[in-house]
Amino acid sequence: MDAFFKAESVAVIGASPTAGKLSYIIMESMLSSGYGGDLYPVNPRHNEIQGSKCYPDMASIGKQVDLAIFALPASAIAESLKDAAPFINAAIIVSGGFSETGEDGRRAEQELLAIAEKEGVRIIGPNCIGIYDAISKIDTFFIPRDRVNRPAKGRIALLSQSGSFALTAMDVFAAEGIGVTRVVSYGNKMDINEADCLDYLTEDDETKAVVIYIEGINDGRSFVEAAKRCAAKKTVLALKVGREGAGKKAAGSHTGAVAGRYEIYRAAFKEAGIIELSGYEDILDACRVLNKLSPVDGKRVMILTDGGGMGVGIADSLSAAGFDLPALPRAKAEKLKGIFPDYFAVANPMDLTGSVTDQWFAEALDLTLEDDDYDIAIVASLWGPPNLTDDLPRLLGEVAGKHGKPVIICSPGGAYAREKNVLFEAAGMPVYLTPEGAVRAARIIAGMPLRR
Amino acid sequence: MDAFFKAESVAVIGASPTAGKLSYIIMESMLSSGYGGDLYPVNPRHNEIQGSKCYPDMASIGKQVDLAIFALPASAIAESLKDAAPFINAAIIVSGGFSETGEDGRRAEQELLAIAEKEGVRIIGPNCIGIYDAISKIDTFFIPRDRVNRPAKGRIALLSQSGSFALTAMDVFAAEGIGVTRVVSYGNKMDINEADCLDYLTEDDETKAVVIYIEGINDGRSFVEAAKRCAAKKTVLALKVGREGAGKKAAGSHTGAVAGRYEIYRAAFKEAGIIELSGYEDILDACRVLNKLSPVDGKRVMILTDGGGMGVGIADSLSAAGFDLPALPRAKAEKLKGIFPDYFAVANPMDLTGSVTDQWFAEALDLTLEDDDYDIAIVASLWGPPNLTDDLPRLLGEVAGKHGKPVIICSPGGAYAREKNVLFEAAGMPVYLTPEGAVRAARIIAGMPLRR
Numbered sequence: 062m063d064a065f066f067k068a069e070s071v072a073v074i075g076a077s078p079t080a081g082k083l084s085y086i087i088m089e090s091m092l093s094s095g096y097g098g099d100l101y102p103v104n105p106r107h108n109e110i111q112g113s114k115c116y117p118d119m120a121s122i123g124k125q126v127d128l129a130i131f132a133l134p135a136s137a138i139a140e141s142l143k144d145a146a147p148f149i150n151a152a153i154i155v156s157g158g159f160s161e162t163g164e165d166g167r168r169a170e171q172e173l174l175a176i177a178e179k180e181g182v183r184i185i186g187p188n189c190i191g192i193y194d195a196i197s198k199i200d201t202f203f204i205p206r207d208r209v210n211r212p213a214k215g216r217i218a219l220l221s222q223s224g225s226f227a228l229t230a231m232d233v234f235a236a237e238g239i240g241v242t243r244v245v246s247y248g249n250k251m252d253i254n255e256a257d258c259l260d261y262l263t264e265d266d267e268t269k270a271v272v273i274y275i276e277g278i279n280d281g282r283s284f285v286e287a288a289k290r291c292a293a294k295k296t297v298l299a300l301k302v303g304r305e306g307a308g309k310k311a312a313g314s315h316t317g318a319v320a321g322r323y324e325i326y327r328a329a330f331k332e333a334g335i336i337e338l339s340g341y342e343d344i345l346d347a348c349r350v351l352n353k354l355s356p357v358d359g360k361r362v363m364i365l366t367d368g369g370g371m372g373v374g375i376a377d378s379l380s381a382a383g384f385d386l387p388a389l390p391r392a393k394a395e396k397l398k399g400i401f402p403d404y405f406a407v408a409n410p411m412d413l414t415g416s417v418t419d420q421w422f423a424e425a426l427d428l429t430l431e432d433d434d435y436d437i438a439i440v441a442s443l444w445g446p447p448n449l450t451d452d453l454p455r456l457l458g459e460v461a462g463k464h465g466k467p468v469i470i471c472s473p474g475g476a477y478a479r480e481k482n483v484l485f486e487a488a489g490m491p492v493y494l495t496p497e498g499a500v501r502a503a504r505i506i507a508g509m510p511l512r513r
Numbered sequence: 514m515d516a517f518f519k520a521e522s523v524a525v526i527g528a529s530p531t532a533g534k535l536s537y538i539i540m541e542s543m544l545s546s547g548y549g550g551d552l553y554p555v556n557p558r559h560n561e562i563q564g565s566k567c568y569p570d571m572a573s574i575g576k577q578v579d580l581a582i583f584a585l586p587a588s589a590i591a592e593s594l595k596d597a598a599p600f601i602n603a604a605i606i607v608s609g610g611f612s613e614t615g616e617d618g619r620r621a622e623q624e625l626l627a628i629a630e631k632e633g634v635r636i637i638g639p640n641c642i643g644i645y646d647a648i649s650k651i652d653t654f655f656i657p658r659d660r661v662n663r664p665a666k667g668r669i670a671l672l673s674q675s676g677s678f679a680l681t682a683m684d685v686f687a688a689e690g691i692g693v694t695r696v697v698s699y700g701n702k703m704d705i706n707e708a709d710c711l712d713y714l715t716e717d718d719e720t721k722a723v724v725i726y727i728e729g730i731n732d733g734r735s736f737v738e739a740a741k742r743c744a745a746k747k748t749v750l751a752l753k754v755g756r757e758g759a760g761k762k763a764a765g766s767h768t769g770a771v772a773g774r775y776e777i778y779r780a781a782f783k784e785a786g787i788i789e790l791s792g793y794e795d796i797l798d799a800c801r802v803l804n805k806l807s808p809v810d811g812k813r814v815m816i817l818t819d820g821g822g823m824g825v826g827i828a829d830s831l832s833a834a835g836f837d838l839p840a841l842p843r844a845k846a847e848k849l850k851g852i853f854p855d856y857f858a859v860a861n862p863m864d865l866t867g868s869v870t871d872q873w874f875a876e877a878l879d880l881t882l883e884d885d886d887y888d889i890a891i892v893a894s895l896w897g898p899p900n901l902t903d904d905l906p907r908l909l910g911e912v913a914g915k916h917g918k919p920v921i922i923c924s925p926g927g928a929y930a931r932e933k934n935v936l937f938e939a940a941g942m943p944v945y946l947t948p949e950g951a952v953r954a955a956r957i958i959a960g961m962p963l964r965r
Contacts, residue, residue: 081899168647204897210927223822229895229925233946236927276825281835302822307838308829311821311862336730341826341925369763370728370754374793377760410763439545443681445656473681475662475688494685495793 062261064151065185065253066243067197068127070096072149074141075133076102076110083155083414084132085111086203093206096198101126119148125300127151130191130201135159138187139172146180153201154186160249161188174251183464189248190224193231195241196267204228215240215267215352218262220255222276224246230274233345238486239352244269251282256280256287263291270296270351272344276303285333292334296356296505298347300338301326336510337463343501343511346493353491354467357506359436361385363429364410366441367417367449371496372410375439375471382509386410387435393428400424411439418448423456430464437507439499440490441471444478451484459486467506471499514713516603517637517705518695519649521550524571526593527585528554528562535607536584537563538655545658550649553781554577571600571916579603582643582653584785587611590639591624598632605653612701613640626703635703641700642676645683647693648719650727656680667692667720670714672707674699682726685797690938691804694720708732708739715743722748722803724796725787727778728755737785744786748808748957750799752790753778769802788962795953795963798945802954806919809958811888812836815881816862818893819869819901824862826948827891827923834956838862839887845880852876862893870900875908882916889958891951892942893923896930903936910940919958923951 071091077084090109091100102110105117116122119129130150131138135158142152159170177184183392184329185191191201195214202209212234219241221227227246234241242265245258255273262268278284291297304323305311324451330337362384366372379386386409389397397407401421407413411429413421415442422442429438440457442449461468470485470492482492493499504511523543525596529536540563557569563850566576566663573933583590587610594604611622617619622639629636637643643653647666654661664686671693672681677697686693694717697710707725714720723743730736743749756775782789788942790796814836818824831838838861841849849859852872858864861879865873867888874894881890896902913920922937922944924930934944945951 208897208929210929225820225897226822228897229820229823231704232927233925234927236931276822302825302829304829304833306828306832307861308825308832311816311825311828311860326792338948340830342949345947361536364763368677368681370678371681373728373754373760373763375760376758376763377754377756378792379814380754380760408763434701443677445660445680447679473685475684477660478684479688495797497792497794 062183062257064127064183065153065192066194066261068201070101070124070126070128070198071096071098071199072101072103072122072126072129074103074119074129074131074145076107076111076115077105080504083203086205087130087132087155087201089205090200090202094198094211096200096383099233118289119145122148125150128153128199130154132203135166135169135187139176142173142176142182145170146176146182149182151183152177152185153189153191154184155189155191155201155203157188160188160251166222170249170251177252184252185245186248187251188226190246193244196243199345202228202231205228210235213240214242216242216267217348217351218242218265218268218271219244219274220247220258221245221274222250224248225416226274230344234348237345237349237500239348254280254348256283259287259291263294265385268295270298272348273297273299275299275301275326281329285329288333288335296336296351297334298336298338299330300340300344308512335507336508339511346498346501347505349493350469350491350505353486353489354469354506356508357436357467360507361387361435362437362439362503363389363435364439364441365413365422365424365425365429366410367413367446368443369406369412369414371443371471371473372412374496375441375499376410378496379503382500382504384503384507389429390434393434397425415446416448417446419450419453419456422453423460426457426460426468430460430466436466437503438466438468439471439503440468441496441499444472444474444481453490454484454490459491461490469499469502470495471496514635514709516579516635517605517644518646518651518713520603520651522576522578523550523581524553524555524574524578524581526555526571526581526583526597528556528559528567530559530562535655538657539582539584539607539653541657542652542654546650546652546654546663563691571597574600575600580605580651580949582608583608584655587618587621587639591621591628594625594628594634598628598634599689601634603635604629604637605643606636607641607643607653607655609640611639612703612729615955622701622703629704636704637697638700639703642679642698645696647694648695654680654683665692666694668719669800669803670693670694670720670723671696671726672698672699672710672715672723673726674702675726676700678726683712684797686800689797689801691800691890708735711739712742715746720747721807722750724800725749725751727751727753733777733781737781740787742786748788748803749789750790751782752792752796760861788960791963798950798953799957801945802943802957803923805938805941806863806921806958808960809888809919812959813839813886813888814955815841815887815890817865817874817877817881817890818862818892819865819867819874819898820893820895821858821864821866823893823895823923823925823948824864827893827951828862830948830952831955834952834961836955836959841881842886845886849877849880856931867898868900869898871902871905874905875912878909878912878920882912882918888918890918890920890921891955893922893948893951896926896933898925903933906936906940906942910942913942921945921951921954923948
């Protein structure tokens with residue numbers, strides 16, 4: 062699998078000098094991503110493509126290449142794969158026109174698989190967009206960056222049958238400042254499937270959490286076993302689409318896959334230790350927190366706020382989700398009452414009112430996280446109070462770091478607040494714009510299921 | 514009540530030339546909002562404030578003034594109100610220090626109420642931020658616009674006990690392009706309460722929907738009766754905070770109000786025909802759609818998409834919410850199959866694939882909305898397909914307008930998509946970034962409860 066994700070050399074078979082063509086965009090993506098390995102365009106009809114020497118075939122490159130990307134018409138793939146196989150370790154076949162199109166396509170795909178197995182080449186695809194790797198900078202996503210942006214390096218891997226989903230997610234993550242490690246869209250998953258990717262990511266130290274977008278799974282047993290191994294070491298989350306009724310019917314006609322009964326998926330997720338997500342919103346909320354924080358073993362939450370109403374909203378959501386909101390231990394409460402104005406509510410939620418200062422917020426958080434009284438703190442800071450400064454995020458980040466405990470920020474608002482909120486993210490704390498979002502984040506790191 | 518919302522003259526009692534002071538910001542808000550009536554600063558210690566002639570007292574203005582805003586220390590309010598009462602029709606008392614502080618404050622508030630009743634002056638407050646009216650441009654929200662932006666004129670009224678909530682909501686609405694009519698934060702609601710505001714808004718043609726943020730209601734009967742009258746004419750939504758467990762406890766300590774059993778609120782909402790919201794996210798989702806679309810009587814939804822996976826996600830959410838997704842009638846299906854490439858899925862969801870054009874999207878929508886086959890259309894357009902242009906939103910908007918039926922857009926993505934999505938909003942269609950959001954919007958206009 063390293064031949065895919067850590068390829069030291071990449072060939073683009075079917076490279077084209079025509080702007081806008083799929084193979085052109087792949088070359089462009091690889092050239093602009095910062096990829097540090099060797100890149101070889103291959104096409105017998107050209108001598109040079111996008112400034113790189115173009116080779117007529119793999120043989121003429123004169124060395125073994127880790128990864129070949131095939132961007133040719135479906136009818137030309139088998140022949141080309143056969144020719145290239147001796148010179149490559151792995152292949153991504155982006156072309157469509159295989160099992161997703163019916164019986165003829167299924168036969169053509171079987172033929173590819175036979176070649177791959179005979180020649181010992183592992184394959185991602187066909188009918189996929191392949192890999193975006195924020196670490197090795199391998200990028201076969203054939204939509205230009207001005208259309209679909211790519212996120213920075215982070216802690217999360219994403220697995221998706223659907224290329225369209227993977228592209229949209231990357232674009233959203235980039236816009237929201239959420240980083241990734243390795244993203245794979247395996248399309249028809251003729252060879253490499255979810256289980257293979259999970260096994261690889263289980264051993265990948267860069268990846269702290271894995272999100273899987275599932276339309277249908279063919280080999281349930283190997284998926285569950287691989288997911289179990291992975292979930293024992295990191296957070297694994299899954300969204301199953303095409304669940305019930307019209308959605309299930311739509312999924313069947315979209316992918317041609319038999320979706321299987323949804324209850325079976327739910328049982329499998331539970332057995333494997335996978336956190337099930339209820340929809341697209343959950344993915345974003347989950348990845349935002351997992352990009353910054355690690356899971357915790359406990360459900361005791363303290364709410365610190367400068368706006369009482371926001372504290373109530375968070376307490377509502379936490380209660381409904383099954384969290385505990387223990388009262389502040391007496392000694393700590395006495396200590397804070399000695400420091401704070403007497404109209405501050407030293408309780409849980411703790412309301413520091415519009416008179417709060419950076420320092421008071423930091424002291425309240427410090428005392429909260431000290432000892433073993435709370436597992437998670439949610440800080441709901443509206444940016445209204447006049448004494449708050451741009452130092453607040455750094456101060457809170459330092460306190461969180463000192464205690465090694467998760468701090469989630471709930472900071473609703475418009476242009477002004479959103480500009481300031483970037484400072485919290487930079488200080489290592491995920492920011493949510495609503496109480497519900499912040500509480501979903503707490504559920505994720507506490508390992509509580511999102512879908513009921 | 515017109516003296517509040519359509520005041521032709523406004524006095525600020527306790528006006529100050531000191532930048533940053535509450536009364537200074539209120540003058541500033543009124544001066545910069547575009548308010549077209551007469552504005553009178555009142556303070557015996559100054560001759561001019563922010564370029565306006567300052568009057569020593571209300572008597573010296575020499576005419577009746579519709580609305581006086583009192584921004585004085587609590588201890589000075591009663592005397593000042595007594596002096597001003599003969600010359601004013603209505604008052605907003607923003608000052609805190611009354612019933613929210615305990616027994617002494619309660620007595621002081623009773624004294625104010627007695628003066629108001631004796632003199633025939635209606636009062637909003639005390640301990641409130643008052644009114645932001647996007648039509649008359651009356652703006653007593655005493656946070657500067659660079660901190661908390663104000664939304665444009667729209668179709669939605671917002672009622673909130675909490676000033677902090679109203680401010681945050683306005684800032685978010687402004688950032689999200691959601692417009693309002695009249696926003697009221699009544700604080701201690703000593704005189705004017707939810708029921709008074711609801712009765713006023715029931716007769717207000719500009720307001721198509723009302724959102725109420727509730728911590729606690731004192732006079733349940735008059736609230737339910739007023740809400741019933743309002744809900745008979747427009748969409749009324751409510752978020753009750755401080756619902757259960759820790760949230761309820763927190764609400765009690767925040768407002769001093771006895772919150773009452775949550776079940777009673779739920780029953781009251783149901784009786785009044787109020788749609789209950791489950792949290793802050795619902796408010797945003799609901800207001801986004803209500804700012805563009807009117808309620809419908811029916812649950813039949815067609816999904817049009819250019820990305821099959823997105824169609825599946827929407828179908829999942831619609832099914833879970835209890836919507837119907839009827840198949841396209843045979844004659845319409847035959848007609849579209851005659852126009853479209855044969856790999857388009859002419860079904861529900863209808864998948865026009867990455868080959869879609871503006872025109873094909875518009876034709877599919879036109880045929881969908883024709884006759885009485887569907888009540889709502891959700892168009893899930895990813896901006897990936899190369900043939901889509903900036904004309905798409907206008908074309909779809911024209912089709913929606915022709916049939917007078919609601920069209921909701923689901924268009925996830927990052928920077929590129931979000932920039933393009935503004936065009937949909939401009940063409941009269943609300944845009945959601947996730948399937949779940951779009952389906953919540955459909956639930957709102959179909960009058961289905963959000964909270965289960």
